[in-house]
Amino acid sequence: MPNGTPLWDMPRLRPGAVPYGQAIFTCANPGQIALAFDDGPSNWTTYIIEELDRHNIKGTFFITGNNPKRGRRIDDETSEWPGLLREMHSKGHQLASHTWTHKRLEQIGRDAVFAEMMYNEMAFRNVLGLVPTYMRPPYGVWWDGEVRTDLDTLGYHIIMYNVDTKDYEHDDRDAIQASVDIFNGAVSADGNGMYIVLVHDVHEWTARTLLPAMLRTIAERGYKAVTVGECLNDQGANWYRDPAARN
Template identity: 50%
Template sequence: MSERRMPLLPRQRQRRKLTEWEKLGINMLKTLIAIPIVMLIAALVLIACEISDGGKHWNPKPKNPPNATVTGMRKVSRIAGRGKLGDIPAGRPFYDTPRPHHGIVPYGGHGVIRTCLYPGQVALTFDDGPWYWTDRILDELAKHDAKATFFVTGYNKMLGRRIDEEGGSMYAEMLRRMVFEGHQVGSHTWTHQHLANLSSEERFNEVLYNEVALNGIINMFPTYMRPPFAEWRDPGLQRDLGALGYHVVLYNVDTKDYSHNSEAEIEAAARTFDDAVDGRGNGSYVVLCHDIREWTAKVLVPHMLWTLEDRGYRAVTLGECLGDPPENWYRDPSRTWTEAEGEMEMEG
């Protein structure tokens, strides 16, 4: 048999060497193709982080939670302003305002404030106002050279009044008077709701809207707040108020003036105050009253002020009775992160 021969393969063509310019062009093409792929992967990673931790990585501000913008605030900003027309104050909430924790007074999530730090001092506090009777209370305080703290509800629906009424209002003038005469202004939220029953977004709005309204009047907003109905135990609520940079204030003397709003009944509130305050002038108290009550203004406030003088007490602001300097009582929304970080470095 004759030997079978394999067919000859066609002669292979030799590859031409690429020039330097051709190599450069190919590398540039590979780079252009790779860039969008890398960007897509990075975007997917960021989205995954956002979903997994509730939005904690969205803000490239300092990592220390007390010094960072409110966790999840971007989520809040997406729903802010969705209330009924006229229900919210004009202006953008202060999402990006630095909210560092200054001083020795604990912030939300680290305890609540019930009493003064120093014996012989009493912080008279008033909730729900301002209202018609607030000016009378301010007059009485001035007579005794006494100071007080007012926890303001921006939109008190029960009274049908707002502090930010167009063209200015008597309530705005009362707030300016408080600050001018050395009293302290705190927050009692925008519409006085049960905060524990709200979502975080709704709680943020209750606090942020009040900030906008107050800032429009006194050019700053407070760091002290009293939750409506004294509801503070919910862990989520504590966390949110701490993230917003607020001291949470309760009281250790409740006059119950809201239950005794008549000339005959207000004496019961006066007796409650007398029984609670040590007669030797050695106690320290945060007293709960309401400046929207007629007989609180006409009878209870004068009675408390005379009693404090007779027993050797001083009526001071909440901040003073806690040893907190006035510069810590409010925040200026025009401040920047750079300024806030510089202050924290100096404190450190």
């Protein structure tokens, strides 16, 4: 559990026109692609940020606060993660929630769902002094009615995707070409499609091969890569809440 008190008293206002408590699968604007990375931060996140920076592109990162595969919480100040998240935020990348420990929300019950979301909020507060309003459910499970009700109660935009690169199945020097092919096959050649892309910043070959390939396709086909918030026409001020506010 992160340090500090839970944020039960934080006002959960709902600014902007993007729906809360509903699954969103695609961008609102033709010609835009949102690259949305799950499960990090990891040792490959810095590599990915550097690649995005070289192209002056902002990504969206759905953060798992206490990923068992990583071993240390994002708010552990003795680790590299708080500094990395602050750098990402300062550069304009969008940081969002992917729960505390990446559990299947439809299987754990309401109290545990609230804990998964609340603990991640506390960790975000401890690191950034902000709490995200955007989340992506682990394993892409959005259709459970009770889970959607809980996420709506907490005031979250539920972000899904309409392009799944399946990079989690192809993290290998040769196999990753399958994910490149999926992306290239899904993105229309006319430059007028609208896509939210599922990709992960915890895989070596996503960082080394898939991301550069996606960026080439985006440029060659005339798309603009943006954050999820931007592709939904949501102002940056609406992407986060102030945990210091009180009802």
